[in-house]
Structure formats: C-alpha cells, structure tokens
Amino acid sequence: MAAATYSLTVNGTAQTVEIDDPSTPLLYVLQENLQLKGPKFGCGLGQCGCCTVLLDGEPIRSCITAISDSAGHSITTIEGLGTVDNPHPIQQAFITEQAMHCGYCLSGPMLYGYSFIQQNPNATQAEILNALSGLLCRCHSHIRMINALVRYAQETA
C-alpha cells in the first residue's frame, strides 16, 4: 500500500504525515506519528469519548475518524489548550475541583464541555450535562467534572 501524505494543523502547528492506509484512525496518527498523549484509546468504537479531539472546533471521536477525513483540518487536543505551568481556564477548573480519579477519560468531558460552553457562554448545569451525553467516566467522577465545567462556564460568562 503506497503511503500518502496528509497535512493537518495540530494544536496550531502545521503537520505532515505519511500514512499508508487512508482509513487509519486519526487517534493513531496523533499518538504514534505526532507523539501526543492527551487523546487516548478507550474503546475504538466511538462509545466512550477518551479519544476526543476538536476538529475545527467541534468535538469528534478520533478513534473512528479516518486520517483521510482529518486532512486539511485543524485539530486540537487537550495539550493544545494549556500546560501544567499555564493551564487553560477549563483545565484550571478541573484542577480546582480536583475533578478526576484516574483522569484517563478526561479528553471527552473537557473538550465536549469546552466546545459547548464556547458556543453557549451562559450554559447551565443541565445544559452542560446534556452536552456531554454518552461520554463515560468509569471512576464515576461525573459530579466533580460537571462542577468543573459549571465553574468554567461561570468564570467565562
């Protein structure tokens, strides 16, 4: 299978990757070719949200999104929001609320919450909860994660 070249912008940086199979999920490209650690494999089925990234600002499941469909787009992972030394306000809200146990699932709640609150600055708890529908957190840290997102929504409103 001949490799093809795909260009995409990841966390603000233009990237070019050589991939032999156009159906390769974006998640593997982010993990292997670009060495990112934020989006994670949870199910490979689009059922849990661990692999969530923003594609042109909209949350998608990178485990079921082919590289061929990602090329030419702008991808943001949770690394693209902030750093330990300079966390994004939404990341700071998760830190402030101590909103996780293992933290593996975090890309889903954080990025779905981020996208929704960007578009709905005065979002209520119920609206945020609804926006996260279907995402999973197996440590069941839902209450704190929602508290973190409500905090972020209030701080940015």
Place this chain on the structure above:
Amino acid sequence: MRLKGFNFFNPSSMTSDAVEAAKKAGASRRDFLRSAGILMVGFSVAAKAPRLMAQSSPIAPAGTVDATQVDSWIAVGADESITCYTGKVELGQGMRTVQYQLIAEELSVPMSRINLIMGVTGICPDQGTTSGSQSTITEFSPGGLRQALDTARDALMQLASEELDTPVSGLSVTNGVVWVTADPTQSISYGNLVYGRRFNLTLNANTVPKDPATWTVLGTSVPRVDIPAKATGSFTYVQNVRVPGMLHGKVVRPQTIGAHVVSIDSSSLNGMPGNPQVVQVNDFVGVVADSEWHAINAVGALNVTWSTGATLPAQSSLFSYIQSQPSADSYTVNSGDVPTQLAAAAKTFKAQYLHPYQMHGSIGSSCAVADVRGGTGKNASIKIWSSTQGPYPQRDSVSTLLGIPNSNVQVFFTDGSGCYGLNGADNVCYDAALMSQAVGAPVRVQYTRRDEMAGYGENYGPPYIVNLQAGVDKNGTIITWDYEGWSVTLGNRPSATAPNNIPTGVLAGYGPAPGATPTTTPTAPGATFSNGSNVVCNYVTGLGGNGTTGGTGTVASQRALSHTITSPFFTGPLRSPARLQNTFANESFMDEMAAALKVDPIQFRLKHLSDPRLIAVLNGVAQAANWDTRPSPKPGNASTGVVTGRGVSCVLYEGNNGYCAMVAEVSVDQGTGIITVTNMYASQDSGPISNPNGMRNQMEGGAMQGMSRALYEQVSWNNRAGIVTSEDWVSYPVYQFGYFLPQMTTVLINNPEQPSKGSGECTITLVGSAIANAVFDATGVRMRQIPFTPATFMAAKGAGQTSSLATPVHDRV
C-alpha cells in the same frame, strides 16, 4: 542550598583515607542495594565524617529490596531533595499524594522537594498489591513508610543535635532545616547533615509518629500532585509508553470460551502491511506488527481454526446451576443454636438476594509494554511497563511464564486507567511479554474493547446468591440471624506459582485456572471472629470459634455458611469483592424486617447495634439527610406515576476497615420502571483523615460507581454460541454523562486517636441496598436482584413482590 553561617566541608583538605571513607559513605543507593548494607559506615558513628558525595540516582539492581532498612525507603540528597521509594501505587485513588503528604509531615519538608518512586521492582520495597483499601493502613503501620520516615527523622535529629551541640529537645525543624529553638541563627539542613550518605539503619519499631492532632500537611486537602499533568494531557500513562524499536501486538482470543487452537493459517497475512508476525504459545495467539493499526488489520485477516469450546450454563439458569454444583463450604460464625432459636421465634423472616457477574470495565483498555532480551533462560532479561496493582507479584509470575529468573525481570509501575481491582493489567502484561519473547523486540499491547471485556481480558467480579433467615421475639427484637451464601471462583491474582490465575496464563499452557475444591463438611469458624467478606451482618455479636466476639451488633445466635463453586468464567477481586454482594443482601433484609415490623429502618438498626462508631456514622448520615423517622413504605405514595422514597444502609467494611452509612433518595416512575437516584448522603469514619478532599472524592466515586453497578451492570453471555456477549459499552451498559446527576453529600468523621483505615470501598458497598430500600420506601416493591433495570422493576411490581417475602413467613404471635 547552603545556609549562611555554616562551615562547609572542603574536600581539598581531606586525606586520601578520608576521601575513600567519604566515597563509601556517599556511595549511591545502587551500591547499597547491591551490598545489602555491608559496606557502609553507620550513621551515628559517621556523624562528623566529611560530606562529599551527592545522591546519585538509583539504578535497578537484581533482587528484592530489604524493607527493614531505612535506606530502602528514603534517600536525602545533598541538594536537599527527598527521594522516597514505595510499593503502594497510584490507581487514581490518590495514593501518590497521600504518600507525599506523609513524607512532608513526618520529615517536616516541603512537598516540592519530594520525589516519590512508585512500584519499580528492585528499587522499591515489595509491598505486595495495592488493593483492598489497605494502602494507607500499610504505610501508616509498623514496617511501612511512616516508620521508615520516623526512624530517619530521629536519626536526622540526633545528628543535628551533635552538629549543633544542643539536645534534641532543644531543636526545631522547618522545611528540612533543623534549628536551635533558643537561637534560630544556629541551624543545619538535612542535605548538609546527610550529604548524600545513607542511613544504614533498621526501621525502629519504637519510633513515635507525629500525633495526628499536630498534623499540618496530613489532614489537609492537599491537591493531588498528579492532576495538573493529567488535566493538561502531559501525563504519561502506561498507554503512552513508547520505547525505541517497539512493535505493536494484538491478541487473537479463542472464538468461543474454552476453545483450543486447531490450526493457524499464517499465510493469510501474506502481503499485509507492517510485517505482521504470528505468535503462538499453545492456545495463546497474537500478532505483532510495526504499528497498532497494522496489527489490528492483521488480526482481522488472520485465519485461525478453533476447537469447540466449553459447555457454559445458560445465563437464565445461572443461579440454579451454581446451587447444583459441588462446593467448598465454610462457616464464618456458628453459634449452634440457630435452628432452635428460629423455631422459638415469635416471627421469622426469609428472603433471597441475587447478584450477577460484573466487570471492572476499565475505561482505558488495558495496556503493557514488555521488552524481552535474550529469549529465555538465565541469560534472558525483561523490562515491563505496567499499571499492575502488584509489581513484585507480576515480576515473579512473568518470571515463571517466560522461564526467566525473577532477578532478571524488572517491572516499572506506570499509571493506567482506573482498575478497581483485578482488571486486565496483569493479563495484558503476559500478552506483551509472550509476544516480545517470540519476536525479540519490545512489544506494546493495548486491548481492543472486546479483548478487555469478553472473557479473556479481565477477571470478573463473581455472582452471588444469599439466602437469609432471621427470627424476632415478640418485642420485635432480632434473636437469631442465619446466612447461607453461594458464589463462584476461577483464578485470582497471578503469582509465581499460579500464572494460570489469569486468562493468558491458561492460554499459554499453565493448566486450567484453579476453581473451588469441594469439601465434605464445612470448615469451622476461625478462633477469632473475622468478617473480611462481610458475610456476617452488622447486627450480631460476631462469634469466634474461641467464644470471643468481635462484631458490631447484639444478636448472639448466628450462623453464616458460605458455598463456593468453580466458575465458568475467570473471577477475581472487583472493588468491594463479596463485601458488596453480601451487604446488599444483609442490609436489604434488615430493611425488610423493619418494614414488616413497622419500625423506622434506622431505629431498627440502632436497636441492634453495639459499636459506637457504627452508631455514629448512622446518626451522622441521618442528620445530613434530614431523615424522616417513620416506617417504610412512605405513607401516601400512589401506586402509579412517579413517587419518591429514601433508604438507608450501613457497614463496618471488612469487619475492621472503615465505618460507613448511606442514605439514598430515589424517584421511581412506576409506568416505565425507571429508577432515578436523586440524592446520596454518606457518612464515614476511617480513623484519622489524611486528606479530606481526597476522601470525599473516593466516597463520591464509590457511590456513583455503586449506583452504576446497582442499576445497569451485568455480564451477559450466550451459552449456545459459547461467547460472552458483553463486549462493549452498549452490551455492558454503565452510568454515563447525560443521565440524571444525583446530588452527593459526604460527612467525614475524623477520629485521630484511632488507627488509619481504608476509604476507597466503603460507599460502593452500601449503594445497592440503600437504593433497594429507597425503592421499597417509594413503591412498596422489593428489589432483590441486581441490577435494578426498568424491566426487573416492572416484573417485580407486576408479580406483587411487595409483601410476600417482606411479611413473616412464620408468625407465632
């Protein structure tokens, strides 16, 4: 970090003998570990010896670290760094942060100076597994990290006393600097006291830990040290580990449960990208390729012929199947008078409670990286990156699995997805190790969702059948309690002698997993009462074989008989193993009796309790929930439409490991059968609280996970097809975002005078019974089988499961 006014040692003025002595004294911890404490100058005699060497980083030696030695736990660097080594690892429960707090507290050093190495074999002490809500207990108990820290602190103070010519009683410590209380200009730092030497001390059994009443770091809500990196995506989970030359492996599991390999057509991979290679070890089959996606595609193409699998019981008849099998039987208590007391009772009650197989279902599928060099035998070696709960047990069992001496195996614990017990972390390590050994390169394996869930990934939590009987006198006081339970077992945590405790060990040819060994007569209760599985309810005296009692209740007549049969599926500890299932039964039954006797369920519990701490958590949660004292069901609720109710439950977890009480409030839609938990209140006493926010986090997560297990979760299978059908999050549903979010109130009872106890498994133990009791309060319908799905509620309501078993089966009033 040198202090003003202190004369520092000048190495150029040393004699050659002194230089040699200093080199020995300052030798790296690696040398200490190798020399097992033979070479070194003792701390006290070396108090005034020259200081020279900086602490060098420890490098793995062979063998096991001597946990009786302070140097196995602590190294004080000349740069004032404090490096500690621990066997208790981070599973998302906050053990990393609690250990930072403990180190900061006992040594009076800032947390920012601490570096904690967790779960690396050959470097960290062997503390078995991080499990069973035992980690805080272990580290705070004799032989654990706290005693090592306190021994070190005493030595540092003694050394400072000599340096500053002041008795220890005249010294103070702040931020790792010892100073003369009467003259703060006289001071010396730990780094300058130790200067990279080692302690050469045995843990002192008589050292005195800091009084919890004086804690300034422990006992406070120190934020988790790992959360900033996890929140910003920079944290390296085991799923993120990449090593040079690493290949990606995927497993190919038996087509049906119990099937064996007949043949493999490797030619089916010809021409596929990524240079896929097939690895077979008996019934273990894997494919290794240059990338994860190539490996996945190769697995899809590989043609393996499997034999017919094992015969599975039908899921619909699981409970009768379990009761029909030969079993291993044991008594936990047996006062001998239960039949006569039941016969003499004014009223007797009887009910059966059922619990399904459930799974850990870690959100991140299990992953490991293994790097085997040299094939097999004494010249081979292996490095493993794993999120295992037991680095040393994993080292030893992988040693057996691969035929490589355990001295040549090193496990590097690396955080993973939350495990909640024996998830697939050890199993996937076997998969990676077998494939790495076969291909001669480092191999990373991360399971697919189906690999994780469908029978060959993790060891499930076992199903339970609990039959309870009790008798009350004419005053409504319980006079006898009878428990008879059935559960299943197949495998367990892996060990050096039992790689076959987990699926890949069996596939690789280490024989069938051990199940139950049937007994002819039940084993007798232990001499002293032990209630590790919470078989025995809260309300009996807890009678040991020697006649002493150790329970939390007042009822003297008691029997608990447990039967265990061999499971068709792998089983192992799942958060609150057996405790959850037994407490669901015991605490539901208590509620049923209270209702039948028309007594408030909390008052009925209090009437039969003797332990003041259990009474206190029960009263604490009643107050938090603004409990409405009255019998269940709630008067005035309609038999149609949406109704609300509340239920209570309590437990002394494992008979000695944390007191907890919970109130759940529910609304029930009697038209659809949907049960919604609206509020949960939990009150807990785990002794001195190390980190209040961390404890609340554990209580909340446990309660919410318990709600998921009570309402949604059960492993399903198709015995005709021979497969587990719970293979993803659709076929194994759990609570998810978007569902009604309950409010959660936590009440912490700090008990600084008591020993530390666990906090991670208390609330989850209570949720099933608290919800069932609340549903009964709301509707008069009694839920006796988990999960409480809409269909099971409607069936129970339709069957009139409202009073037939809640009323006395026998009434002599």
